[in-house]
Amino acid sequence: MPGHPPFRSKIAGWGRYPVVDGLVLTSESLAAATETASLSRGLGRSYGDSSLPARPDVPVADTTLADRLLHFDRTTGLLTAEAGVSLLELNRVFLRQGWFVPVSPGTQFVTVGGMVASDVHGKNHHVDGCFGEHVESIKLRVADGRIIECSDSVEPDLFRATIGGMGLTGHILEVTFRMRQIPSPWIWGESERIDDLDTMVAGLKKAAQAWPMTVGWVDCLARGRKLGRGILMKGRWATREEAPAKAPPLKRRFRIPFEFPRLALCRPSMKAFNLAYYWKHFQRIKQGIVHPDAFFYPLDMVDDWNLIYGRRGFTQYQCVLPHADDNGPARRFLEAFVAGGGMGFLCVIKDCGPEGKGLLSFPRPGMSIAMDFPIHSRKTPVLIDRLNELVIAEGGRIYLTKDTFTKAEHFQAMEPRLEAFNGVRRKWDPDGRIRSAQSVRLLGDVA
Amino acid sequence: MNFVLFGATKGMGRALARLLAERGERLFLVEHCIDELEASARDLETRGAQLPVRTAQCDLLAPATFAPALEQAERELGQIDAVIVTAGLFATQDQLERDPELTARILTADFTNTVLFCEEARKRLLARGGGTLCVFSSVAGDRGRKPVILYGAAKAGLSRYLEGLDHKFRSRGLKTICVKPGFVKTGMTAGLKPPPFAGTPDNVARRVLRAIDGGWPEVYVPAAWRWVMSVIRRLPRGVMRRVGF
Ligand SMILES: Cc1cc2nc3c(=O)[nH]c(=O)nc-3n(C[C@H](O)[C@H](O)[C@H](O)COP(=O)(O)OP(=O)(O)OC[C@H]3O[C@@H](n4cnc5c(N)ncnc54)[C@H](O)[C@@H]3O)c2cc1C
Ligand SMILES: NC(=O)c1ccc[n+]([C@@H]2O[C@H](COP(=O)([O-])OP(=O)(O)OC[C@H]3O[C@@H](n4cnc5c(N)ncnc54)[C@H](OP(=O)(O)O)[C@@H]3O)[C@@H](O)[C@H]2O)c1
Numbered sequence: 001m002p003g004h005p006p007f008r009s010k011i012a013g014w015g016r017y018p019v020v021d022g023l024v025l026t027s028e029s030l031a032a033a034t035e036t037a038s039l040s041r042g043l044g045r046s047y048g049d050s051s052l053p054a055r056p057d058v059p060v061a062d063t064t065l066a067d068r069l070l071h072f073d074r075t076t077g078l079l080t081a082e083a084g085v086s087l088l089e090l091n092r093v094f095l096r097q098g099w100f101v102p103v104s105p106g107t108q109f110v111t112v113g114g115m116v117a118s119d120v121h122g123k124n125h126h127v128d129g130c131f132g133e134h135v136e137s138i139k140l141r142v143a144d145g146r147i148i149e150c151s152d153s154v155e156p157d158l159f160r161a162t163i164g165g166m167g168l169t170g171h172i173l174e175v176t177f178r179m180r181q182i183p184s185p186w187i188w189g190e191s192e193r194i195d196d197l198d199t200m201v202a203g204l205k206k207a208a209q210a211w212p213m214t215v216g217w218v219d220c221l222a223r224g225r226k227l228g229r230g231i232l233m234k235g236r237w238a239t240r241e242e243a244p245a246k247a248p249p250l251k252r253r254f255r256i257p258f259e260f261p262r263l264a265l266c267r268p269s270m271k272a273f274n275l276a277y278y279w280k281h282f283q284r285i286k287q288g289i290v291h292p293d294a295f296f297y298p299l300d301m302v303d304d305w306n307l308i309y310g311r312r313g314f315t316q317y318q319c320v321l322p323h324a325d326d327n328g329p330a331r332r333f334l335e336a337f338v339a340g341g342g343m344g345f346l347c348v349i350k351d352c353g354p355e356g357k358g359l360l361s362f363p364r365p366g367m368s369i370a371m372d373f374p375i376h377s378r379k380t381p382v383l384i385d386r387l388n389e390l391v392i393a394e395g396g397r398i399y400l401t402k403d404t405f406t407k408a409e410h411f412q413a414m415e416p417r418l419e420a421f422n423g424v425r426r427k428w429d430p431d432g433r434i435r436s437a438q439s440v441r442l443l444g445d446v447a
Numbered sequence: 448m449n450f451v452l453f454g455a456t457k458g459m460g461r462a463l464a465r466l467l468a469e470r471g472e473r474l475f476l477v478e479h480c481i482d483e484l485e486a487s488a489r490d491l492e493t494r495g496a497q498l499p500v501r502t503a504q505c506d507l508l509a510p511a512t513f514a515p516a517l518e519q520a521e522r523e524l525g526q527i528d529a530v531i532v533t534a535g536l537f538a539t540q541d542q543l544e545r546d547p548e549l550t551a552r553i554l555t556a557d558f559t560n561t562v563l564f565c566e567e568a569r570k571r572l573l574a575r576g577g578g579t580l581c582v583f584s585s586v587a588g589d590r591g592r593k594p595v596i597l598y599g600a601a602k603a604g605l606s607r608y609l610e611g612l613d614h615k616f617r618s619r620g621l622k623t624i625c626v627k628p629g630f631v632k633t634g635m636t637a638g639l640k641p642p643p644f645a646g647t648p649d650n651v652a653r654r655v656l657r658a659i660d661g662g663w664p665e666v667y668v669p670a671a672w673r674w675v676m677s678v679i680r681r682l683p684r685g686v687m688r689r690v691g692f
Binding site for chain 2: 004007026029068070072
């Protein structure tokens with residue numbers, strides 16, 4: 001079946017920078033849409049240039065029309081879905097039936113293809129690893145046009161390179177993964193106000209022993225003794241006895257109607273936001289039943305919230321720093337961020353479990369720190385260079401799906417696994433057909 | 448209830464079929480591409496349709512396939528309670544003006560063949576004492592407008608036909624529902640610039656389901672198009688000659 005003809009469209013990641021006047025192919029049939037495409041993209045929730053074409057005139061496939069659930073086995077939980085189905089839809093269909101994805105990122109507006117390509121992690125990384133650990137097989141269109149079903153036993157190298165491979169091994173058409181049975185669709189949560197970084201890190205490590213889901217929010221503008229203060233959140237699925245009898249009601253969503261002016265992003269307003277968030281948590285410890293959307297996807301409550309960063313867009317910096325005996329790495333990182341003029345509304349901290357099977361997967365044992373900040377054309381690249389140098393010195397790495405500004409030499413210095421990944425790509429795509437703006441920037445691909 | 452859906456592998460038909468599946472209805476799909484039919488049948492089963500969802504090949508460009516497909520549906524379902532037609536073709540006015548062969552295909556598919564299919568469905572529904580025939584026409588058929596002259600002409604004919612069916616057969620238990628979508632974001636309109644009030648397949652499907660349940664003879668989706676079209680229908684010729692829509 002032929003796909004629709006390609007059309008011109010402005011495309012960008014969630015950070016709204018860079019923006020490309022791209023050539024987009026789309027169809028309910030991914031086999032048709034991906035025939036001539038150089039890259040696939042889902043809902044564009046990666047922040048930077050991961051989902052953008054190497055050049056404006058090479059077509060990219062938009063997968064979001066391909067959203068069918070092809071098979072679900074209620075005894076094993078194995079689900080086969082087309083790559084364009086969104087997590088929002090999976091939750092809508094499965095949550096009330098007592099099933100949930102094994103790993104969920106912090107937004108529901110992602111596709112299954114994007115979850116595999118970024119090998120996403122969630123609040124349960126310390127026990128369950130990344131999404132890719134739960135993937136049984138992937139149906140992939142590779143550069144020469146063939147469609148290959150790969151898994152741990154069939155073409156395992158291709159399988160492992162595709163998990164976390166940022167779309168660079170080919171087009172993911174279908175994914176088979178294991179859903180998880182849950183006792184109720186509600187969360188039992190506990191959150192705690194934390195005074196400083198040492199307490200935060202210790203709190204995360206302690207909580208990891210007792211809770212399947214943990215994450216910390218840090219006020220990244222607090223300095224000195226208050227550095228690292230924030231809120232530690234812990235959760236688990238509520239038992240049937242604890243949970244309310246009714247299904248979680250649909251949450252009302254709000255819209256940001258227009259781009260905010262630059263003024264909204266000055267230091268005082270960010271300071272006020274961070275303070276308010278911190279002191280809203282007036283009691284030291286809160287606990288009780290929490291709506292699953294409020295627990296997993298607090299930011300999804302506001303549609304298009306990326307518009308608050310205005311016309312110049314924003315970026316996120318996320319890195320993982322290996323554990324040290326003290327909390328030196330995280331402290332040095334936060335200090336460097338503030339000293340480098342960084343400011344942001346959100347900073348998320350989370351302890352990662354073991355490295356997964358994806359050849360380029362982001363998480364490794366250590367502390368992951370992520371922060372959003374508006375782009376300043378002169379200052380931002382300098383700040384990112386500074387942070388990257390620190391990450392290299394600490395033996396850490398960055399998360400490609402959030403990255404917009406890292407230099408190739410910095411990325412290569414933090415990625416000893418790159419050689420193996422490049423090897424798989426050369427084998428399956430000797431002519432370098434599958435590529436993205438990010439792979440041109442970081443891996444030396446030819447645009 | 449037992450539903451036959453023509454063209455539910457994509458777009459608004461897909462969204463509507465999913466709502467029916469979630470209600471646990473019995474579905475039978477007809478369309479021309481077998482692989483698409485099978486994938487969609489599995490999708491609907493996963494979402495709660497009564498097992499199994501069966502399918503038959505049926506090509507909007509080949510009227511000879513209509514009767515056999517409906518016969519097979521009747522055999523599998525025992526009885527057909529409702530038929531929903533979302534199959535249809537679209538091309539821009541520019542494309543059509545350049546390509547008479549494409550024009551012939553679209554006029555034939557969206558008017559002649561859709562009517563022929565509906566006639567087959569109507570006879571079967573009436574034979575069992577009535578039922579529901581829900582067919583997707585378009586707001587493009589409501590007024591001769593510059594961007595949709597040819598496509599709109601086919602849809603205008605279709606809307607008139609459906610109106611006539613309603614007048615003649617409602618008393619015999621046949622509820623005819625003419626759906627008039629405005630701009631809806633589906634594969635059909637991919638790449639076109641969405642105007643204000645553009646709809647999504649999910650919103651459209653919810654409203655069409657209300658129309659089916661309530662037996663409304665005509666429904667505009669999204670609802671705002673009803674008011675938009677009531678203004679456009681009243682604009683004088685002199686104005687229509689000057690404006691671009
Ligand atoms: C508010 C917010 C919170 C987030 N929280 C988390 C989090 O907690 N944990 C986490 O890990 N991530 C998180 N993310 C990042 C997000 O999960 C990833 O960027 C994810 O990949 C986005 O999916 P997408 O469908 O939007 O993909 P896109 O952004 O469209 O694409 C992302 C990458 O996947 C590739 N890709 C997409 N579909 C396919 C396909 N079918 N075949 C091949 N390649 C494909 C693209 O080429 C690109 O490289 C968050 C993002 C936001 C905006
Ligand atoms: N989208 C809009 O803005 C809009 C506005 C007004 C009216 N409409 C009308 O609403 C209806 C549904 O539109 P949509 O946007 O949902 O369209 P769509 O996504 O393109 O779906 C149309 C369906 O018809 C099927 N079809 C096409 N040719 C066929 C053939 N020869 N034989 C059998 N099936 C065929 C398609 O399957 P294949 O592609 O596999 O052939 C598909 O399942 C159409 O009648 C359309 O004219 C749409």
